[in-house]
Amino acid sequence: MFVNLLTIVFFISILSQLLKSNSQLVDNFTYNGFHRPLNLISLQGKATVTPSGVLKLTRTTMHITGHAFYNQPIRFKDSPNDTVSSFSTTFIFAINPQTPTLSGDGVAFVIAPTSSLPLANSGEYLGLFNPMTNGNKTNHIFAVELDTILNNECNDTDDNHVGIDINNLTSVKSSPAGYWDETGHFKDLTLISGKRMQIWVDYDGLTHQIDVTMAPFNHAKPIKPLVSTVRDLSPILLQDMFVGFSASTGSVVSQHFVLGWSFRVKGKAPPLAFQSLPKFRELPHKRSSRITPLFIQVVIPIVSISLLIFLVRFILRRRRKFAEELEDWETESRTNRLKFKDLYYATKGFKDKNLLGSGGFGSVYKGVMPKTKKEIAVKRVSNQSRQGLKEFVSEIMTIGRMSHRNLVPLLGYCRRKKELLLVYDYMPNGSLDKYLYNIPEEVTLQWKHRSKVIKGVASALFYLHEDWEQVVVHRDIKASNVLLDADHNGRLGDFGLARLCGHGTDPLTTHVAGTWGYLAPDHMRTGKATTATDVFCVRGASTRSCSGEWVLLVDWVFGFWSEGNILGAKDPNLGTEYDQREVEMVLKLGLLCSHSNPHARPTMRQVLHYLSRDAVLPDMSRFDLHGSEMMLETYHGFSEVGMFTGESSLADSVLSNGR
Numbered sequence: 001m002f003v004n005l006l007t008i009v010f011f012i013s014i015l016s017q018l019l020k021s022n023s024q025l026v027d028n029f030t031y032n033g034f035h036r037p038l039n040l041i042s043l044q045g046k047a048t049v050t051p052s053g054v055l056k057l058t059r060t061t062m063h064i065t066g067h068a069f070y071n072q073p074i075r076f077k078d079s080p081n082d083t084v085s086s087f088s089t090t091f092i093f094a095i096n097p098q099t100p101t102l103s104g105d106g107v108a109f110v111i112a113p114t115s116s117l118p119l120a121n122s123g124e125y126l127g128l129f130n131p132m133t134n135g136n137k138t139n140h141i142f143a144v145e146l147d148t149i150l151n152n153e154c155n156d157t158d159d160n161h162v163g164i165d166i167n168n169l170t171s172v173k174s175s176p177a178g179y180w181d182e183t184g185h186f187k188d189l190t191l192i193s194g195k196r197m198q199i200w201v202d203y204d205g206l207t208h209q210i211d212v213t214m215a216p217f218n219h220a221k222p223i224k225p226l227v228s229t230v231r232d233l234s235p236i237l238l239q240d241m242f243v244g245f246s247a248s249t250g251s252v253v254s255q256h257f258v259l260g261w262s263f264r265v266k267g268k269a270p271p272l273a274f275q276s277l278p279k280f281r282e283l284p285h286k287r288s289s290r291i292t293p294l295f296i297q298v299v300i301p302i303v304s305i306s307l308l309i310f311l312v313r314f315i316l317r318r319r320r321k322f323a324e325e326l327e328d329w330e331t332e333s334r335t336n337r338l339k340f341k342d343l344y345y346a347t348k349g350f351k352d353k354n355l356l357g358s359g360g361f362g363s364v365y366k367g368v369m370p371k372t373k374k375e376i377a378v379k380r381v382s383n384q385s386r387q388g389l390k391e392f393v394s395e396i397m398t399i400g401r402m403s404h405r406n407l408v409p410l411l412g413y414c415r416r417k418k419e420l421l422l423v424y425d426y427m428p429n430g431s432l433d434k435y436l437y438n439i440p441e442e443v444t445l446q447w448k449h450r451s452k453v454i455k456g457v458a459s460a461l462f463y464l465h466e467d468w469e470q471v472v473v474h475r476d477i478k479a480s481n482v483l484l485d486a487d488h489n490g491r492l493g494d495f496g497l498a499r500l501c502g503h504g505t506d507p508l509t510t511h512v513a514g515t516w517g518y519l520a521p522d523h524m525r526t527g528k529a530t531t532a533t534d535v536f537c538v539r540g541a542s543t544r545s546c547s548g549e550w551v552l553l554v555d556w557v558f559g560f561w562s563e564g565n566i567l568g569a570k571d572p573n574l575g576t577e578y579d580q581r582e583v584e585m586v587l588k589l590g591l592l593c594s595h596s597n598p599h600a601r602p603t604m605r606q607v608l609h610y611l612s613r614d615a616v617l618p619d620m621s622r623f624d625l626h627g628s629e630m631m632l633e634t635y636h637g638f639s640e641v642g643m644f645t646g647e648s649s650l651a652d653s654v655l656s657n658g659r
């Protein structure tokens with residue numbers, strides 16, 4: 001009996017020894033890196049370990065899987081019909097995407113009945129299932145997926161989530177990657193940032209609580225888990241299971257790394273020794289990919305669309321700004337037509353800095369032609385009516401092309417909206433008025449220049465009146481319309497403008513000017529009259545004051561003349577270098593030209609003769625008696641109706657100081 005008892009005790013001890021050896025199955029392990037020779041780890045698929053000891057589950061090849069399993073079974077249940085014991089695992093992983101914004105497909109911690117999953121598919125199946133096995137209870141697979149692709153078939157919430165999978169790719173529970181910090185705030189993490197991160201998976205065998213927690217590398221385990229659910233794993237897990245990792249790539253690829261791993265049944269996973277982990281170069285810090293795709297999908301299109309809109313508007317506005325309005329008749333005279341754009345750039349956008357001066361018809365701007373670098377003066381004439389514009393343009397272009405040395409060359413014109421732009425040669429020495437009125441003060445002209453100017457203007461007028469095939473009346477002769485070129489030649493500008501702008505209210509002039517080319521003989525003579533006669537034609541528009549001075553001037557000159565001392569009327573700024581006889585003659589000629597009776601005025605031909613002293617001035621004592629009265633009457637008459645201003649006529653201005 002005693003022997004029997006002993007035998008039983010012996011057997012029991014043997015049995016317990018046997019049981020003990022059974023329970024001596026591994027219940028914990030720790031990998032601070034996966035250094036060769038690999039201890040108890042089996043690699044399948046494309047999984048490798050790097051020389052530095054990093055487990056590399058996939059490489060940047062499309063549609064591959066990689067597995068790494070601890071090759072010893074883990075006893076999850078003490079007996080086949082028992083419940084699953086508590087278990088705990090932690091690992092450090094990193095995902096290096098091929099492109100910073102897209103990555104596939106993910107990596108999972110897996111508990112499987114075998115230490116290999118050869119039939120599992122790549123891509124969205126994460127190397128865990130295939131279309132046949134997905135969702136089948138016979139899988140006995142528990143996984144924690146780190147999913148970086150949004151698969152609607154798997155009810156994924158986004159392309160950056162952590163989920164608990166049971167036999168099925170559709171997670172039982174999932175959450176966007178991140179963690180709850182000490183202050184209770186949720187912090188996003190980006191799985192494919194290339195940064196190292198840590199995961200903890202804890203199962204409580206009594207309460208069936210499954211907690212998945214996540215944190216950045218070297219960060220304490222957050223108290224609040226990221227994903228938790230209550231699920232009894234007893235029907236899922238068999239008594240002995242294998243634990244490991246699975247990863248896959250799809251059409252988009254990434255490298256999935258595991259740097260360290262520990263596991264334990266019935267207890268907390270041993271902590272990892274961070275300082276012992278293999279070296280790993282994290283990707284340089286980038287904007288989190290949750291922002292980057294947003295950036296690509298939203299910000300860039302918005303920015304480029306608004307840029308495009310801006311550009312189109314800019315181009316349209318520019319187009320409109322520089323649009324050329326061509327009318328039929330202009331296609332023929334196109335050679336004279338200049339582009340507004342060129343003029344705009346030439347004058348730097350009609351800047352005030354380039355303004356040469358403003359007159360009754362508009363403003364004159366200095367410019368430099370962009371291509372030829374030629375200096376130009378652009379006159380902007382606001383022109384309300386289009387009527388007669390064609391005739392006007394062709395007229396002034398004809399004159400402008402006459403290239404008389406005493407005419408300001410007209411290079412071309414441009415028409416825009418209600419504006420007419422006339423482009424002249426730039427006259428470097430400006431207009432005569434500033435010399436005569438001494439603005440600025442030191443500026444004056446010597447007699448020999450004045451004489452040259454008088455002769456020049458006279459010859460220009462003669463040319464317009466008689467020498468050309470058609471008769472042209474200038475109608476706006478005044479000091480500011482006589483410009484001095486580089487050699488101080490007087491050149492006549494602004495021909496024809498008075499008519500376009502409705503100036504010249506004198507009916508006679510209006511008529512005469514109306515159409516040159518077919519003038520009645522008497523009108524022609526008037527038209528052909530002297531520079532001084534043009535004074536009558538012009539004055540209308542000007543609104544400047546001191547009309548009294550004008551009367552004074554003529555009166556004044558006339559006074560000197562009747563005293564027999566006409567030289568007394570000369571401009572005091574003239575200095576001493578002048579030909580006394582010539583000055584006297586010119587002053588007298590001025591008076592003659594200012595005669596109130598147009599028939600008494602000499603023609604330009606005669607004027608030229610007088611000036612070149614081919615002819616002698618007629619005896620002027622004839623109008624001695626009533627001439628002065630006549631003249632004064634005339635001038636007074638005009639002054640009463642406000643027909644002229646304090647500006648003197650050209651001849652008078654040249655002859656005297658004008659004020």
Ligand SMILES: Nc1ncnc2c1ncn2[C@@H]1O[C@H](COP(=O)(O)OP(=O)(O)OP(=O)(O)O)[C@@H](O)[C@H]1O
Pocket residue numbers: 356357358359360361362363364377379408424425426427428430431476480481483493494
């Ligand atoms: N081709 C040119 N080269 C240089 N300066 C010029 C030229 N044309 C005009 N100017 C300058 O521009 C100023 C303004 O000229 P504008 O013709 O507009 O006025 P105005 O001659 O005083 O009066 P009006 O409108 O009766 O001709 C002139 O005083 C002159 O100094």
Ligand SMILES: *[C@@H]1O[C@H](CO)[C@@H](O)[C@H](O)[C@H]1NC(C)=O
Pocket residue numbers: 026027028029
């Ligand atoms: C961990 O496993 C080893 C054998 O692999 C064993 O010696 C050790 O006691 C285990 N530690 C714990 C805390 O279970």
Ligand SMILES: *[C@@H]1O[C@H](CO)[C@@H](O)[C@H](O)[C@H]1NC(C)=O
Pocket residue numbers: 079080081
């Ligand atoms: C386990 O349970 C099954 C049925 O649920 C039963 O047939 C079997 O005997 C049980 N085994 C043990 C060891 O309890």
Ligand SMILES: *[C@@H]1O[C@H](CO)[C@@H](O)[C@H](O)[C@H]1NC(C)=O
Pocket residue numbers: 134135136168169170
């Ligand atoms: C996977 O799980 C989801 C959600 O629980 C379920 O709708 C689906 O039918 C399952 N798949 C299979 C193949 O059973």
Ligand SMILES: *[C@@H]1O[C@H](CO)[C@@H](O)[C@H](O)[C@H]1NC(C)=O
Pocket residue numbers: 132136137138
């Ligand atoms: C699950 O898999 C088993 C074996 O692999 C098979 O016999 C069964 O038909 C599958 N069930 C479903 C629902 O696909």
Ligand SMILES: *[C@@H]1O[C@H](CO)[C@@H](O)[C@H](O)[C@H]1NC(C)=O
Pocket residue numbers: 155157170
């Ligand atoms: C899919 O996810 C939504 C929430 O994201 C959930 O309400 C729904 O039940 C899920 N469907 C399945 C089949 O799991």
Ligand SMILES: [Mg+2]
Pocket residue numbers: 359480481493494
């Ligand atoms: Mg002018």
